[in-house]
Amino acid sequence: MTVTAVRSKVILTPQLEVCGGRQLSGELTVSGAKNSALVLMAACLLSRDTIRLRNVPPLTDITAMGEMLSSLGARVVRLGDVLELTGDRINSSAAPYELVNSLRASFFCIGPLLARMGMARVPLPGGCQIGTRPVVEHVKGLKAMGARVTIEHGVVNAVVPGRSHRLKGGRIHLDCPSVGATETLMMAAVLADGETVIDNAAQEPEVVDLAGLLIAMGARVRGAGTPTITVVGVERLHGADYAVIPDRIEAGTFLLAAAITRSALRITPVIPEHLGAVITKLEEAGCRIEHDGIGVTIEAKQIDAVDLRTQPFPGFPTDLQAPFMSLLATARGTSVITENIFENRLQHVAELQRMGAAIRMQGNTAFVEGVARLSGAPVQGTDLRASAAMVLAGLAADGITTVRGLEYLDRGYAFLEDKLNAVGAQISRINAA
Ligand code: UD1
Numbered sequence: 001m002t003v004t005a006v007r008s009k010v011i012l013t014p015q016l017e018v019c020g021g022r023q024l025s026g027e028l029t030v031s032g033a034k035n036s037a038l039v040l041m042a043a044c045l046l047s048r049d050t051i052r053l054r055n056v057p058p059l060t061d062i063t064a065m066g067e068m069l070s071s072l073g074a075r076v077v078r079l080g081d082v083l084e085l086t087g088d089r090i091n092s093s094a095a096p097y098e099l100v101n102s103l104r105a106s107f108f109c110i111g112p113l114l115a116r117m118g119m120a121r122v123p124l125p126g127g128c129q130i131g132t133r134p135v136v137e138h139v140k141g142l143k144a145m146g147a148r149v150t151i152e153h154g155v156v157n158a159v160v161p162g163r164s165h166r167l168k169g170g171r172i173h174l175d176c177p178s179v180g181a182t183e184t185l186m187m188a189a190v191l192a193d194g195e196t197v198i199d200n201a202a203q204e205p206e207v208v209d210l211a212g213l214l215i216a217m218g219a220r221v222r223g224a225g226t227p228t229i230t231v232v233g234v235e236r237l238h239g240a241d242y243a244v245i246p247d248r249i250e251a252g253t254f255l256l257a258a259a260i261t262r263s264a265l266r267i268t269p270v271i272p273e274h275l276g277a278v279i280t281k282l283e284e285a286g287c288r289i290e291h292d293g294i295g296v297t298i299e300a301k302q303i304d305a306v307d308l309r310t311q312p313f314p315g316f317p318t319d320l321q322a323p324f325m326s327l328l329a330t331a332r333g334t335s336v337i338t339e340n341i342f343e344n345r346l347q348h349v350a351e352l353q354r355m356g357a358a359i360r361m362q363g364n365t366a367f368v369e370g371v372a373r374l375s376g377a378p379v380q381g382t383d384l385r386a387s388a389a390m391v392l393a394g395l396a397a398d399g400i401t402t403v404r405g406l407e408y409l410d411r412g413y414a415f416l417e418d419k420l421n422a423v424g425a426q427i428s429r430i431n432a433a
Contacts, residue, residue, distance in 0.1 A: 012431040016403040016417055018394030019426035020376055024263040026423040027295075030251045030270060031057035031414045032081065032244035036209040038105040039183045040244060041065045043213055044074060044085035045112035046190060049239030051217070056083045056244055061411045064103040071096055072109065087116075094121040097154075104128060107135060108180070110158060111187035114147055118165025120158045124151065129383040131342035137174050137181035144170035145185075145192055169194030169233055177202040177312045182229065183210050189231035190219040198229045204313040205274045209245045216240035248274040250413060251296075252320045253388050255279075257420060259287050259300040260327045260396045265423060268295030277316040281306050281324070285331060305333030305370060310341050322348045322389035329357035330396050331370035338365045348386035351379040355393050355401065373398055381405025384412045391416065395425055402432070 032055035042065070044051040056062060058081070066076040066083070073091035077084040093113045100106045104125040113120035124135065135156070139149050142158055146168040149158045160167055169192050174181055182202040187210075189196035201207065203225055211224030217240045220232040246269045255275070258265040259282060272279060272291045279289050279296070284306045288299045305328060310318040318341035328335040329352055339345045349359050349366055354377045358369040376399035381387025387409035394401030403409075406429075409416065417427040 010433050012433060013404060014406045015430055015432050016391060016394075016406065016409075017428050017430055018376070018391055018401045018403060020374075020394055020397035020399060020401060022261065022395070022424055022426055024258060024261050024265055024420070024424045027266040027268065028254045028419055028423055029268060030246045030254065031055070033057075033206060033209070033247040034059055034061055034412050036206040037062055037244045038065050039108050039206065039210050040213050040242065041069060041083065041085060042108035042112055043187055043210065043217070044069065045072065045087050045090060045109060045116055046187060047217055047237040047239060048088040050084055050086045051213070051239055052241040053083045053085070054081065054241070054243040056081050057247065057414045059411060059414055061103055061105065064099065065106060068095060068099045068103065068106040068109065071099060072113070090116065093117045093119045095123065097123045100125055104133065107138070108184060108187070110138065110142070110156065111184035114142060114158050114160060115167060115188050115191040118160040121155055123155050129347065130345040135180070137176065137178045138184045141172040141174070141181060141185040141198070142188060144172045145188055145196060146170070164193070167192035169196040169231075171197045171199070173199040174201060176200070177227070179204050179207065182207050186210060186214065186221065186224075186229060186231060189233060190214050190221065190237065192231075192233035194233055196231045196233070198231075199227065201227055201229045202312060203227065205245060205248060205271070213240060213242045216242050245274070246270060249317065249319045249385070251275060252278045252317070253323050253392070253413070255282060255289075255296070255298050256320070256323045256327050256392055257395060258298045259285070259303060260330060260392050262300050262303070264297070264299040266295055266297045270295045272296060276314055278320055278324075281308055281316065285327070303327060303331040303370075305331045305335040305368075307336040309338040312341070318342055318345060319385050321345065322386045323392050325349070325359075325366065325368060326352065326389045326393040326396075328368045329359065329370060329393065330374060331368075333370060335368045335370070336365060337368060340364065345383075347382040348389050351382065351386070351390060352393060354379055355397055357393075375399060376401040378402040379404070381408050384408040388413060388416070391420075391427070395420070
């Protein structure tokens with residue numbers, strides 16, 4: 001008789017084990033803003049000179065964007081939180097599919113490539129876990145600046161006709177204030193011939209940060225942070241040394257870590273105006289928050305239910321909807337949360353329910369009835385911010401919460417468990433089946 005031994009292959013996945021119920025205290029440091037750094041990196045394609053970015057967070061998305069820029073011929077040197085990007089040898093206007101597919105933000109390259117080279121071939125980024133994420137507004141704006149744009153076989157082909165290969169200034173009205181479209185069109189307009197006006201532009205702080213870098217490079221940009229941005233094209237842009245703003249979403253996540261554990265924390269650096277809607281909601285829920293010029297101090301005892309609706313800036317940010325829901329799952333009373341930006345951004349509800357949260361859904365609205373205690377459970381982070389929401393819920397839950405989906409978490413939070421452990425949390429990264 002033959003005995004066949006069957007060996008089963010066990011695949012280990014990185015997970016966070018969060019031991020809940022611990023109070024936090026001390027000070028947390030916020031890294032540079034991921035969403036700013038990504039677009040600022042793309043802007044380096046606009047100049048032959050070196051752009052030196054400071055306060056760049058150590059994230060997998062930043063590495064992926066660096067790879068994208070290198071594939072186009074840019075030289076990328078990283079020294080701690082400083083990134084030096086030099087675009088003197090840009091030799092390709094075609095972004096590789098694998099890189100755009102792994103990082104949506106690499107679609108940003110289309111604006112600067114078109115402005116600098118007069119042509120760009122960039123695969124459509126496609127949708128993701130939270131929604132379909134079209135690029136219709138980006139394409140509409142580029143056409144208004146004179147580009148010929150076709151979409152074939154999943155690739156956006158854009159060419160500036162004529163001998164000069166230079167885009168022309170135009171008037172663009174965005175149907176929705178898309179952050180990505182506003183940033184793409186600003187980068188396309190800075191080297192265009194004449195004036196471009198973008199109406200119904202996104203007002204997010206990352207748009208203002210991009211304008212800050214472009215101005216430091218010699219661009220003429222007015223109105224960033226308002227609904228109308230005006231760009232007057234210049235012949236060339238030069239190098240610059242520029243610091244990325246602090247990450248308002250990471251700062252918001254830390255504020256929520258204090259609130260959900262009913263603790264007191266100081267969080268620096270924070271630009272309070274970037275978190276206006278979030279701070280207002282936390283105060284409405286019963287937290288005491290003070291600004292001291294560099295950071296904020298938060299003290300949380302009892303949390304009451306509050307209603308929130310996600311909106312473009314300065315409204316409540318969609319990126320903090322899931323983390324805030326974790327908090328409200330532990331509040332006194334029933335909160336109503338409406339997601340207005342993305343069509344599929346409530347997948348964390350099912351995971352919070354696994355931890356004992358009492359949440360009822362109706363379309364894009366969640367009715368969250370606070371419970372006295374969440375209970376630790378194995379949960380899956382379904383996207384970047386949902387993963388952070390699971391970690392927060394774990395901090396407040398009884399027992400151990402195991403969070404999977406770290407491939408998302410690591411895209412947007414630098415050393416999250418180390419930072420939280422330094423203020424009293426108990427989180428370990430393990431590899432488990
Ligand atoms: C950026 C942020 C993301 C944040 C989002 C909203 C980066 C790298 N990412 O994403 O973290 O959650 O802003 O604050 O900065 N839309 C259209 N047509 C378009 C473009 C967008 O209908 O052509 C819609 C989208 O489907 C979505 C809404 O506009 O419903 C907002 O999207 P947008 O502002 O473009 O988000 P991103 O720039 O992709």
